[in-house]
Amino acid sequence: MSVGRTLGTPILTDHSSLTMDFGYFIKDLVDIDLAVPVPNKILVEVxxxxxxxxxxxxxxxxxxxxxxxxxxTLVEYRVIKEQVLKAEEPKEKRRNQGAPTPTENYTKNQKK
Structure with missing residues (x-):
């Protein structure tokens, strides 16, 4: 249970883990606070x-x-998506304001 305590609040340890039926691994049910980043590895002291x-x-x-x-998820968060789209909209308008129209750069002979 101490391994589970490192990640959150331990609830249950799998019977096979307690009896070590399937090798050296632990399967714990742990209540984890997802607002805190979950480590991808932990230090085990024996x-x-x-x-x-x-x-x-x-x-x-x-x-x-x-x-x-x-x-x-954050990627699917509607409010953030809308804010990003609104922020990018003025950038597009500014880019297009200074851009010449296709016919402005041609001389009279090139337009024909």
Missing amino acids: DEGNFWQRVELGSTLKFCSHCKIIGH
């Missing part, structure tokens, strides 16, 4: 020495790091 263990998350819900709501 009597024989310390080692880094990779963390693999099972199925997780979509979580928006901007509004802290479950159900969508």
Whole structure:
């Protein structure tokens, strides 16, 4: 359970993990605060020495790091998308204002 405590609040450890039926890995059910970044590895301290263990998350819900709501990600956040589109709109207008029309750069002979 101490490995799970590193990531959040441990709820349950898989029976196979407790009896080490399938090798040296642990499958824990942990309540994790998704508002805090989840590490991709943790340091495991044992009597024989310390080692880094990779963390693999099972199925997780979509979580928006901007509004802290479950159900969508930052990429899917509508308000942010609208703000980005509005911010880019004036840039496009400014770019097109100074651009000459296709016929402005031609001489009279080239227009024919």
